[in-house]
Amino acid sequence: MSEQNQETHSMGKRMTALAWIMALLVLTMVFNNYLEKKNNPNRNLAISDHSAQQVTLKMNRAGHYLAPGFINGKKVSFLVDTGATDVAMPLAVARKLNLQLQAGGISQTASGIVHTYLTRLDSVRIGGIELNNVRASVIEEMPGDDVLLGMSFLKHLELIQKDRNLTLRL
Numbered sequence: 001m002s003e004q005n006q007e008t009h010s011m012g013k014r015m016t017a018l019a020w021i022m023a024l025l026v027l028t029m030v031f032n033n034y035l036e037k038k039n040n041p042n043r044n045l046a047i048s049d050h051s052a053q054q055v056t057l058k059m060n061r062a063g064h065y066l067a068p069g070f071i072n073g074k075k076v077s078f079l080v081d082t083g084a085t086d087v088a089m090p091l092a093v094a095r096k097l098n099l100q101l102q103a104g105g106i107s108q109t110a111s112g113i114v115h116t117y118l119t120r121l122d123s124v125r126i127g128g129i130e131l132n133n134v135r136a137s138v139i140e141e142m143p144g145d146d147v148l149l150g151m152s153f154l155k156h157l158e159l160i161q162k163d164r165n166l167t168l169r170l
Contacts, residue, residue: 042067053170055127065166069126076147084150090142115140129170
């Protein structure tokens with residue numbers, strides 16, 4: 001094979017490899033987007049609509065209600081948890097939010113006994129629903145970045161669950 005043919009052949013192999021790499025990257029992005037939508041079908045919740053005092057959330061494939069929201073004006077990811085007494089969050093999230101913590105002691109959770117701190121949240125907002133001066137717990141051992149939207153917030157709302165939707169109404 002001539003030198004020019006070898007160079008053309010080599011270039012063809014590189015182009016084919018590059019095409020495969022690009023195709024795999026596109027498929028990975030599409031698949032990740034699909035999985036994220038399945039995990040959090042509410043990720044594009046209208047978080048800027050302050051007029052609507054009702055939010056309808058779709059259940060994810062695991063049977064949970066996840067949604068974006070705000071604590072003290074900073075964006076967080078909520079997991080609706082009617083079994084949580086308070087809004088509850090990992091210590092790492094509380095630090096990002098610069099919350100003032102008070103000793104809380106020990107609490108019994110679904111994961112067992114944990115160390116907690118207590119705090120007050122100036123504001124908690126999901127969609128157009130915003131409440132002020134909400135009690136919260138901060139849990140040292142809590143993994144992840146999700147904030148449990150517990151009963152210290154939810155007790156002020158009407159909750160309607162129908163089919164795979166949960167409507168929160170002020």
